[in-house]
Amino acid sequence: MIEINNVSKSFGSLEVLKGIDLKVEKGEVLSVIGASGSGKSTLLYCINALEPIQGGEIRVDGIDVHGAKTDVNKLRRHIGMVFQQWNSFPHMTTLENVALAPRIVLGKTKAEAREIAARQLDHVGLGDKLDTYPTNMSGGQQQRLAIARALAMEPDYMLFDEVTSALDPELVGEVLDTLKMLSEEGMTMILVTHEIPFARDVSDRVAFFRQGVIEEIGPPSQVIGDPTSEHTKQFLSNVR
Amino acid sequence: MDYTFHWRPVWKRLPELIEAGLLTMEVAVLAMLLGIVLGMMLAFIRMSGRRELTWFATTWIETARNTPALLQLFFFGFGLGAFGVHLSPYVIVLCALSFNNAGYLAETFRGGFQAVPDTQVRAARSLGMTWGQTYSRIIIPQVLKIVYHPMTNQMVWSVLMSSLGMLVGFRELSGETQFAASQTFRVFEFFAITAVIYYVIVKLILGGSFLIHWKFFRKGEG
Ligand SMILES: Nc1ncnc2c1ncn2[C@@H]1O[C@H](COP(=O)(O)OP(=O)(O)OP(=O)(O)O)[C@@H](O)[C@H]1O
Ligand SMILES: [Mg+2]
Numbered sequence: 001m002i003e004i005n006n007v008s009k010s011f012g013s014l015e016v017l018k019g020i021d022l023k024v025e026k027g028e029v030l031s032v033i034g035a036s037g038s039g040k041s042t043l044l045y046c047i048n049a050l051e052p053i054q055g056g057e058i059r060v061d062g063i064d065v066h067g068a069k070t071d072v073n074k075l076r077r078h079i080g081m082v083f084q085q086w087n088s089f090p091h092m093t094t095l096e097n098v099a100l101a102p103r104i105v106l107g108k109t110k111a112e113a114r115e116i117a118a119r120q121l122d123h124v125g126l127g128d129k130l131d132t133y134p135t136n137m138s139g140g141q142q143q144r145l146a147i148a149r150a151l152a153m154e155p156d157y158m159l160f161d162e163v164t165s166a167l168d169p170e171l172v173g174e175v176l177d178t179l180k181m182l183s184e185e186g187m188t189m190i191l192v193t194h195e196i197p198f199a200r201d202v203s204d205r206v207a208f209f210r211q212g213v214i215e216e217i218g219p220p221s222q223v224i225g226d227p228t229s230e231h232t233k234q235f236l237s238n239v240r
Numbered sequence: 241m242d243y244t245f246h247w248r249p250v251w252k253r254l255p256e257l258i259e260a261g262l263l264t265m266e267v268a269v270l271a272m273l274l275g276i277v278l279g280m281m282l283a284f285i286r287m288s289g290r291r292e293l294t295w296f297a298t299t300w301i302e303t304a305r306n307t308p309a310l311l312q313l314f315f316f317g318f319g320l321g322a323f324g325v326h327l328s329p330y331v332i333v334l335c336a337l338s339f340n341n342a343g344y345l346a347e348t349f350r351g352g353f354q355a356v357p358d359t360q361v362r363a364a365r366s367l368g369m370t371w372g373q374t375y376s377r378i379i380i381p382q383v384l385k386i387v388y389h390p391m392t393n394q395m396v397w398s399v400l401m402s403s404l405g406m407l408v409g410f411r412e413l414s415g416e417t418q419f420a421a422s423q424t425f426r427v428f429e430f431f432a433i434t435a436v437i438y439y440v441i442v443k444l445i446l447g448g449s450f451l452i453h454w455k456f457f458r459k460g461e462g
Contacts (some may be wrong), residue, residue: 050362076368087363091381091459100377101367133459146363153367 007056016042018212029183031199032192034209040192044159048079080150084162086142088134095130098149120148124178140171160191200224208232249424250433260416261437268399275341282346304343312336317408329410348390352383385457392449
C-alpha cells in the first residue's frame, strides 16, 4: 500500500504540493488528472524518492520513503517508473536495456537476467526486437521498452508519468493497450495522464489535481462522469 | 647549396630513435589515461557546484588551458625543483602532460555530460541503480562516445607536446634526436627522420582510435 499523509513539497519558494493525502491499495489503478503545473509529476517523483519532501510523510508498504535510514535503492526495486520521455539507454540493445538492472541491482546471473528481459519484452510485444538498438525503434516501441525495463524488476507498484504525451498520435494506442493489459493483470498503478477516456476506462479511482491539492477524488464514473467541483468540470470541458 | 646529405649515421641510430619513439608513445598514452581519470574528476567537481572544491578545479583547468605548455612543463621541472622536489625527467613530463590533458579534457567532458539528458539519470535511479552504477553504466559510456573525437585530438596533441620533454633532459624521441644530431652534426637528416617517425606515431594512434571506436561506439548508431 502507498500511503501519502499531508505531504508538502516546494521548489525554493514555489509550493508545488500543499498537503496531499492519498492511499493507494494493492491492486488498485489510480489515475491522476489535472492542469499543467498542478504537481502531478512531482508527486510521482516524491513517491520513489527522486525528489525530497518538506512536510508530511510517504510510506510504501510501511517503509518511510524519505526516512533518514531508508535505503532508497532498495525501495525503488519495488516501485517501477516510466516517464514521458522514454529514456531508452541508447548505447545498449533492447535486451541489454532490460537485462541490466536485474543483473546489477538484483544480482541475477547474466543468463537469468537475459531470460527475464526476453520474457518482459515479449510481454509488451517486442519479442522480435531483442537485438535492435533503441534509435532504430519508434517512440511507441521505445516507450514499451521502458515499461518492460521497469517490469523486469518485478515491482509491486508502477508509476506512469504521461507516458503517451510525447508520442505521435498513431502510436498512442499501442502504449495504452500495454497499460490496459497491466491493469488487467492486477498491477498496482498510479497513472498521470491526459487521456481522459482511457483513465475512465481503466481506473478504479481518479484524482483531479489543482494547484498542488487534490480537488476531487473518487470512482471515474463520478469524477469524470459527474464531477462536483466547478474546477473539475471546467478542466474536463477544456480537455474534451 | 653545398650541403651534402649523409644518411648513414641516421640509419645506424635508427634502432635508438625507434626505441625513443616508443618511449614517446608510452609517456603520451600514460599521460592520456591519467588525464582522462583526472579530467573526469575535475569535471565532476565542477558539476558538483561545491564552492570549496570548485575553485581548485577551476584554477587547474584555467591554468592548463591558458598558459603555455612549456611553462607548465617548467613548473614541474624547475618550479618544483626550487622547492626541493626533484623529479626524474620522465616523471616531470608525465606530470606536465597529465596536468595539461586533464585541464582540456575536463572541459570536453563537461560539455559531454551536458549533452546527455538528465532524465537518463532519473530513469537509471528509478530502476534502483546506485549513483555509481548510474554513472559508470549509463552516463559515462554515452559521454565517452560524444567526446570521442576531441579526445583523439587531445591524444595526438599529447604526443606532439611530449617533444618539449627534451628541454628538461628527457630522452624521448626529440631528446634522443637532438643528442644524436649533436654527436654527428647531421642535424637536418636526424630531424627529418624524426618528423617521419612522429608522423607514423600519430597515424598509428589515429588508426588505433578508429579501431576502438569501431569496436565500442559503432553500436546504437542510426
Ligand atoms: N526541478 C524543478 N525545479 C523548480 N521547479 C520545478 C521543478 N520541477 C517542477 N517544478 C515546478 O513545479 C510545478 C509543478 O510541476 P509538475 O511537473 O509536478 O507539474 P505537472 O502537474 O506534472 O504538469 P504537466 O502536466 O505539465 O506535466 C510547476 O510549476 C513546475 O514549474
Ligand atoms: Mg508532469
